[in-house]
Amino acid sequence: MKYAFYPGCSLEVNAAAYDVSVRAVARVLGVELVELDDWNCCGATEYFSQDELTACAVIARNLALVEPSMNQLTAPCAACFLNLKKVDRLMAEHPDLGGKINEALAAGGLHYDPGRVRVRHLLEVIHTDVGEEAIKAKVVRPLTGLRVAPYYGCQVVRPYKDVDDPEYPVKMDELFRWLGAEVVDYPVKSHCCGGHMTQISEPEAFELIRRLLQSALEYDTDVIACLCPMCQLNMDAYQSRVNGMFNTSFHIPVLYFTQLLGLALGVPEKDLGFGKEIVSAGPVIHAKLAAC
Amino acid sequence: MSSTTRARKREWVDEVIAETPNGHRLRHCIQCGTCGGSCPNGAEMDYTPRAVFNLIVAGQKDKVLSSNTMWQCVSCYFCTARCPHQIPITDIMYTLKRMAIREGYGRTSDAPALAKAFTHYVDKYGRSFEMGLASRYHLLNRPLAAMKMGGMGFNMFKRGRMALTPSRIRQIDQLQAIIRKARQLGGAS
Numbered sequence: 335m336k337y338a339f340y341p342g343c344s345l346e347v348n349a350a351a352y353d354v355s356v357r358a359v360a361r362v363l364g365v366e367l368v369e370l371d372d373w374n375c376c377g378a379t380e381y382f383s384q385d386e387l388t389a390c391a392v393i394a395r396n397l398a399l400v401e402p403s404m405n406q407l408t409a410p411c412a413a414c415f416l417n418l419k420k421v422d423r424l425m426a427e428h429p430d431l432g433g434k435i436n437e438a439l440a441a442g443g444l445h446y447d448p449g450r451v452r453v454r455h456l457l458e459v460i461h462t463d464v465g466e467e468a469i470k471a472k473v474v475r476p477l478t479g480l481r482v483a484p485y486y487g488c489q490v491v492r493p494y495k496d497v498d499d500p501e502y503p504v505k506m507d508e509l510f511r512w513l514g515a516e517v518v519d520y521p522v523k524s525h526c527c528g529g530h531m532t533q534i535s536e537p538e539a540f541e542l543i544r545r546l547l548q549s550a551l552e553y554d555t556d557v558i559a560c561l562c563p564m565c566q567l568n569m570d571a572y573q574s575r576v577n578g579m580f581n582t583s584f585h586i587p588v589l590y591f592t593q594l595l596g597l598a599l600g601v602p603e604k605d606l607g608f609g610k611e612i613v614s615a616g617p618v619i620h621a622k623l624a625a626c
Numbered sequence: 627m628s629s630t631t632r633a634r635k636r637e638w639v640d641e642v643i644a645e646t647p648n649g650h651r652l653r654h655c656i657q658c659g660t661c662g663g664s665c666p667n668g669a670e671m672d673y674t675p676r677a678v679f680n681l682i683v684a685g686q687k688d689k690v691l692s693s694n695t696m697w698q699c700v701s702c703y704f705c706t707a708r709c710p711h712q713i714p715i716t717d718i719m720y721t722l723k724r725m726a727i728r729e730g731y732g733r734t735s736d737a738p739a740l741a742k743a744f745t746h747y748v749d750k751y752g753r754s755f756e757m758g759l760a761s762r763y764h765l766l767n768r769p770l771a772a773m774k775m776g777g778m779g780f781n782m783f784k785r786g787r788m789a790l791t792p793s794r795i796r797q798i799d800q801l802q803a804i805i806r807k808a809r810q811l812g813g814a815s
Contacts (some may be wrong), residue, residue: 342752342755343748343793345789346773346789346793347756347786347789347793348756348787350786350787372752372795372796372797373754374748374801375747375748375797376755376794377745377748377753377756378744379701380740380744380745381741381744381745382720382740382750383723383724383727383737383738384723384724384727384741384742384806385718385724385745385809385812386645386720386721386724387808387809387811387812388805388808388809388812391749391804391805391807392801392804392805392808392809393809395800395801395804398811414793418688422792424647428647429646431647434808434811434812436808438804438808438811439804440807441803441804441806441807442797442800442801442803444802444804463771484710487788488701488702488703488704489701489702489703492702492704492706492707493703493706493714493716494702494706495707500707523670525666525702526666526700526702526704528666528700529700529701529702530700530740531700532669532766533734533736533738533740533759533763533764534697534734534735534740535735536763536771538667538670538698542666542667542700556700571778571781571782572778574778575774575778579666608757609759609785609787610786610787611785612778612781612782612785615691616685626701
């Protein structure tokens, strides 16, 4: 299994734990990730707020950089994934816009034919392409007893509805069941973490984060597993400030799903970016998994 | 040519539709309110999307562009996924953000400044740059909030989650040529 790999800016620094754990689990699962050479930022939600055509062209450069020998591109970040997928779809459905995007790409000597690259989120690659049988066969340290709340957020499951159910996604739930974890039926698993709102207006942003943490607490969650750097940052790095605003005492570790997958596959913790989270996951992981 | 068949004057709603892929669906809004009811920030909005669509059709440009509605949109796409008439609501919110910035509205929110600072680094380095954003956006626009974020920034830095220097792509000239061409084609400056 070979995929072009678009890490995205967050994975370089703030989501470095996602980066190392993605690469580690890919090696164990036999997924070959070929990093896109000289990829550029997807513009997140910010570029679309300013200039649609330029936003699309900036994103399309990455699609155009996928080597002709490859036809699948995977991204671990929800926002990067959606932007890449959206531009491919927009170009296919709106030839006028597609033509202009290609005219812009031509200024850099590039071209992209919509549909040439299939954009996949990393969760699809692991859950669907690698699949249950191969994953179960490689579990050496089951996550028995660990209560994991799978959190999907928004942009992997919406607006396009072909990755998973847009309201009640289940792929990460299934994955954690294969790993032996106790999966929390997390009611807010596809609700919003506030995205960039933490940077704009804290009362609104912190209320959205509070709802996610409160629900996790009510369901006796040991750890929240997420698949997006923004979600992780908001729930983890802002957790103490959310506590300050609402007089709460949340202390819930938030990890990338690949860190927990890596543990189950027997990858040493030090190779999975543990310890980079602000709310430390070490104590609960060691307490719950000590017997294994 | 009959003198009674005059070309309909291009209205604001036509501009919103023209700037939004599949924007024509806007005319199919049945005012059901599923959008506002699905929105995590609906309660904070001056007008929920349903009301905004009515105002757009009614040509109430000033009211819409000076409202906080689009700046409260966090692009979660719940409204878009649930709309029974397939209106690309989130994309219409992007269109309204662009129009508001272009026409000098949008001073009611820090969102335009964030978008501007963010894209500045993409254009310059080809990658986003969080430390740069922190100084360029937070210190300039909201110094008080920046101070509160200082402790968090330090925690991130300690754990190797914040870099002091930007990452850059090799072929920045190529990216910038693409950006220049796109701006020219889009009629933006």
